[in-house]
Amino acid sequence: MNTLPDSPIKQMLDEYITSIGRVGSTKIALNLHNSGIFVWAEIPDGRKDIEDKLIMAEARVNSVYHRLGINMNTIYFEESDKLAIPIQYQLFSNLKPGPI
DSSP: OTTOOSSHHHHHHHHHHHHHOOOSSOEEEEEEETTEEEEEEEEOTTOHHHHHHHHHHHHHHHHHHGGGTOEEEEEEEEGGGOOOOOTTOEEEEEOOSOOO
C-alpha cells in the first residue's frame, strides 16, 4: 500500500490507519477503487470494543471525504467465522495485540 500516489484515497487510508492505531489481533484487507475503500476486517471473537473503534474510525474519515465523493465501507467478521479474504482484497496488515 505504500506505492499509492498521493491522492484523496491515499490520504483517507492514511487517516484511517492512524485513527485505528493498534487494534488487537485484527486482520485487515483492503479493496481500493475510484470512489473509496472497501475494508474487510476480521476481529477476535467477542471484541466489540475493537469493532466499535473501527466503526468510529470509518465514520471519522467518511465525515471528511464524503464531500469529495469518496467513502469507506467496512464489513466485519469474527475469527470463528473462518472466512477467507476475498480475492479482490489485499491483506493490509495482521496487527498484533496491543492497547486499543
